Amino acid sequence: MVLVFTDKYTPRVKYIFEQIFKEILHVDISFTTKEQVAIDSTIPVICYSREHRIPKSFVIEPEGLLFKRGIKDIQPEVTEWNGTKIFFQSQSADVSIPFDIFAASFYLLTRYEEYGSLDLDEHGRYKAENSLAYKHQFLDYPLVDHWAYLLDQMLADYFPMYTIKSKSRFRFCPSIDIDHVYKYKSKFLSINIIRLFQKLITGKYEDFRYHLNVILNRAPDPYFNVEYIVDMHNDYNLRPIFFLHVGPMGKYDGYSLYNPFNIIKELFYRTLIVGLHPSYFASTNLHQMKKEKKRLESMTRVRVFLNRFHFLKFTFPISFEYLESLSIARDYSLGYAKYTGFRASTCTPFLFYNLTKDYISGMRLHPIVLMDVTLQKYLYKEATDLFGIMSYYAEVIKKYNGEFVTLFHNESLSDEDQWYGWREEYKKSVQYVALLELHSIEVAKEKLANQHMGV
Template sequence: MLLVYTHKITPRLNYIFKHIFVRILQIPVSFTTKVEEFVVHNGPKITYAKSPLGSEFFIRSNDILFEQGINDIDIKVLNWDEVPCFFPAGEFSSIPFDIFAASFYLISRYEEYLPHVRDIHERFPFNESIAFKNGFLEKPVVDIWAFKFLETLKEKFPNYTYKEREFTMISTIDVDIAFSYKNKGILRTFGGFFKDFVQFRFVNIWYRLLTILNLKKDPYNTFSEILKIKKELKLTTLFFFLVGDYTTFDKNISSSNNKYRSLVKSVADYAKIGLHPSYYSHKDAALLKKEKLRLENIINTPVTFSRQHYLRLNIPETYQNLIDLDFEEDYTMGYARTVGFRASTCTPFYFYDLDFEIQTPLKLYAFAFMDGTLKDHLKLTNEESLAKILALKDEVKKVNGTFISLFHNNSLSENDEWKGWSTIYKQMLS
């Protein structure tokens, strides 16, 4: 057990110290404000305050963990060796930066509470983030800082037994549109034929006809292949199904369609199913509840995790709504228009609500990239996309973190638009 002496134990301090020590470094930690208790402790111990008590392991604290509410903080990013960091701790500190304050700023998404201009889908833009502006968005710096800190800690306490966590992968599949041609209803089917005709996509007309006549498999029906890979690799694979009503941005099959319900049930027999809340649900608790109940009615099991459609995330409101409806996990933390680590960590963490200054029970899983981001927004070739994916995976492996990918069932369809992407998926997992 590592003991931390500080002049005041706050919810922020307790939250971020436990994230770094317990979840990243696998070190149990406790706190004290009593000097005599700190002095007699025989195990590893550190002081987190403005000044040291003596010659102990000391980190000079920034004020952010002892404050409440949101302030406009002036941040200057410097280098710790070759790793970007901020909140310098001064020459008497055992490490040059207050990584706990810096980690709290990034993981709490403090900057997303500050005034900013949202994008067309009301999302926090990646280019507004401190990580993008300072070139460390593609590195899980919170985890990197933690392990650099651990090196110094081991020098001070070499006899303590340190554990190592294992690298893990989670494959997540968003099901925005379950079928390309089938089960669309008469109006949408004829509309599809008409659109293909006026755009001279005669091959599509032929494929659409063969699929509707059950002479060809629907190209978006890649679920059996994904489940086969899951079984072969013993891989954690999560599916997020959209069951919202049809809108401009929500174009899946109706949740009352028997074929669609059958598909969801069959996937649920082999993998965990989460909710993909519809476009307009991110600030609408009633709509979110309606869709949660709808999916639970299909799979006859409580739905406990989610990822917002279009990655629409309004912090803290979206998370507060999820908590109120007993969701336990959310996988929305990431950017639609670029890759990288939105919260600068590859370790799942609990949402800290800055409105109420509490750690909530909602666990957040940040993904590293989305398939469409690489192809459509960054305009990368297949080779460049795979290289970028493997580079991100390598960053996570260096710190034995959790590498989370975001694919869609249609991106593995091997149709013209996604030719070669099933191979990319397999190579990523190998």
């Protein structure tokens, strides 16, 4: 238990202290603005104040961000201390840690820098290159979790009665976006005829025969592989989340002329966890988002409370305000399309904080770390690179007992075209990460090696 003495108790103070202590460190905290209560305390006291000093307390000097409202133009200066990147450095000499760890964490988690940004990419998305994490080379590291663990140890060293608590267990959360249910069956007949003719005149006879058999219902469509994906994950006691696109057809939206959801529904009753995957323009169109959610719930006959934005396209705070109005409880969109890593500098899920209206939402954000398209299209990685990349992030996140969320598509697990070879490498990666949920890194590697050798 820790008592926090602060000059002001604001929603921002409550939000970030509870995220650091309760969600990451599993330590109970209470707050007071009364100096005498802090002085008389028999439990460890953190003095989060510029004006006062509590005897024998752990002193952190506030930068001021947590006592303000709204959004200001802030340009943090990043330096290094004790082998880690820091900003919002303290001005006083009598502090226990030389920066405002809570204001800095708040800045990163709430995506403060993204609000009002006008330098967007071709899809209207915030550019990773403009982020503090990218500019100062900590995008590949969950800095907020690292700071929290550092604080945990410093408090244990400072207060003999402070006990480091057991942390959450490392969790692997594989997720699958279904943008195009079919490769061939969803196309208009005229398009299929053109594609078949192209394969015929270029001598791709095997592809021609398979394509034709799919159209004639003599062979399965390669993208309709939901059952395989479910069974493969179940082999490792994993239940992937499927985000289904059920919006209208468009330049950036897949659409099926068939209705395969009666088949998906049968699988859903077995193992499927389904979330909403709003169409390209729906992230800023509440009416359209509501319409698509209603359609998905009608198809699955289950209330939908999970979401991931298509193309990872969203705008703070409006897109998340819409999700709240639709009773979405958890969102899995917070990642960059063109880079892997930790967009919010954390591997621990956290509540959405609305900076414009200054309130704590009940909706939880689950940051994603890597996406298949990011690796193949933007970072030019090969299938053989996948195991090393997934292993790196999984091992980093395990160190902080966080949640490893991955984003793949049914297309990338089809073994078709540019995705040939990715399915087998993904399966191998999933096998290793699943072992990490139960074992140390060393034991997981040993077990994986033994399984591949048939031991």
